[in-house]
Ligand SMILES: O=C(O)Cc1cc(O)ccc1O
């Protein structure tokens with residue numbers, strides 16, 4: 001890919017400012033009688049004017065012509081019946097749903113035309129709920145830009161790098177990175193290296209925020225300084241026909257104008273698109289035993305509408321990492337959740353599905369209380385074996401994610417009817433057999449007693465115990481060492497419970 005790397009402004013929720021020409025940003029006031037360079041001042045608000053200061057979002061743009069200079073909008077002439085914000089005709093099902101990878105088109109399709117709504121909840125018109133889309137396209141948007149009046153869009157590229165041209169400047173976003181384009185910001189998607197495919201979480205309510213860290217403390221997970229915002233960039237292109245697309249309650253309207261909408265020479269504010277490299281995420285996890293809830297991997301959240309309520313949506317990743325929990329079934333546990341979970345795979349294999357049916361570019365959906373969990377092979381593999389649990393690495397090539405919502409999304413008829421629906425998904429659990437035998441009581445693995453760490457004693461007091469500090473702790477396989485660690489008593493071992 002040709003071209004210099006783009007410049008960015010780092011932070012999260014900051015008051016940023018940027019100018020592409022020196023002195024283009026008015027100083028000391030937002031709307032002077034005459035702006036520098038003869039620019040027009042225009043405000044873009046992302047919250048109601050009187051929103052509390054901590055939540056208030058708006059930016060000021062200084063542009064060659066104001067956004068209002070366009071022909072009247074009318075319904076877009078090209079069909080994309082697969083893009084919707086109306087879920088009244090959607091289906092609900094207690095069945096587990098899975099899609100094989102969504103096909104990349106062969107006929108020319110740009111990013112907007114390649115959007116395909118899979119499911120959603122609530123109403124864009126009430127600024128409440130979410131939608132989940134996938135996109136698959138093979139053409140850059142040419143002389144057209146989209147403004148989504150329905151909400152913020154979080155883009156998760158899976159294949160093909162994108163360049164987002166926005167009113168605020170440009171963002172290069174490759175698979176493994178994500179981007180957020182807030183409600184109303186005009187943007188165009190260019191393809192940087194051929195066909196592209198990915199996922200979109202659209203929130204009709206609120207904005208994406210960093211999760212609170214609670215007892216984790218002041219560091220960890222996604223760090224504010226890793227969120228990158230564009231610097232001002234403009235093109236002074238006049239006398240062309242530019243199509244501005246406007247999505248309102250899922251409907252696409254188009255208005256023509258004779259100049260590029262990317263004509264912002266300077267801007268300042270805290271309502272700005274951004275990107276984030278998921279490899280910067282610092283996972284925090286169990287270092288002793290048990291499998292924590294996936295909320296530990298929340299990158300971004302759309303906070304509750306009312307204090308104490310559930311988040312509107314969470315964006316969670318399952319990044320490459322070490323698994324070290326002892327005497328623990330390490331893959332995701334079997335579960336039925338009150339939240340609904342949409343999952344996608346950016347690359348590699350997901351830790352709960354080794355059957356080969358959950359593939360990069362595909363997806364799964366488990367609505368409220370739909371049972372799911374590891375497939376048969378994963379269960380057999382992870383619960384088998386005996387003795388110590390050596391630390392294991394998931395592999396650096398794995399990257400799955402989840403859009404989680406407390407609402408119950410409805411699945412669009414198009415998504416349920418598309419040819420890549422995996423009608424055999426349920427079979428990945430069919431082989432889970434009963435291991436129950438009332439006459440058998442397996443020895444339970446060791447639990448250190450009396451607050452004394454068996455592993456530390458057996459490892460000669462060294463943390464980790466194994467030769468490289470990562471290997472199995474002999475105490476957990478060796479009855480004698482266990483006895484020594486527990487003052488001569490084999491607690492919870494085969495001697496007591498077998
Ligand atoms: O695979 C899933 O369903 C997602 C998931 C992962 C996990 O580690 C725990 C719970 C959960 O829903």
Ligand SMILES: [Fe+2]
Pocket residue numbers: 335337341366372
């Ligand atoms: Fe789940």
